[in-house]
Amino acid sequence: MKPKVIYLVLCLVGGVLPYLQFVPWLFEHGLNLPLLVRELFANRISAFFGMDVIVSAVVALVFMRVESSRVGIRNRWLPALAVLFVGVSLGLPMFLYMREKKLR
Numbered sequence: 001m002k003p004k005v006i007y008l009v010l011c012l013v014g015g016v017l018p019y020l021q022f023v024p025w026l027f028e029h030g031l032n033l034p035l036l037v038r039e040l041f042a043n044r045i046s047a048f049f050g051m052d053v054i055v056s057a058v059v060a061l062v063f064m065r066v067e068s069s070r071v072g073i074r075n076r077w078l079p080a081l082a083v084l085f086v087g088v089s090l091g092l093p094m095f096l097y098m099r100e101k102k103l104r
Contacts, residue, residue, distance in 0.1 A: 003096075003100050004097060004100045004101060004104070007093045007094075007096045007097035007100060008093075008097055010089075010093035011090055011093045011094050011097060013089075014086070014087070014088075014089030014090040014092075014093055015082075015086055015089070015090040017089065018086060018087055018089055018090075019086070053087065053088065056088045057083050057087065057088050057091075060083055060088050060091060060092050060095075061080055061083055061091075064076065064079055064080060064083075064091070064092075064095045065080075067095075067099060068095070068098075068099075071099055071102050071103065072102065073095075073098050073099060073102050075098070076095075076098075078094065078098075079091045079092070079094040079095035079098065082094050
């Protein structure tokens with residue numbers, strides 16, 4: 001399977017799986033940001049995952065900024081928006097798809 005296709009499939013998975021967890025929580029609690037942060041850091045293991053994802057998101061955003069300038073990727077704001085609204089699980093494979101498309 002070609003990398004471009006793999007990245008596209010990962011975009012789908014990375015967009016759907018997080019929202020399968022978030023949407024039911026959102027219906028139950030609404031957009032209660034203090035509760036979201038409190039539950040994200042409720043214990044050390046969830047804080048571990050929360051911090052890992054936050055750091056990964058920052059690293060991905062920096063990488064996407066640098067690499068998109070180097071390669072000349074248009075609409076480079078789109079994967080950054082995906083990182084902010086969904087997460088690294090969507091934004092990174094979306095960027096890699098765009099990068100692969102540009103390199104081909």
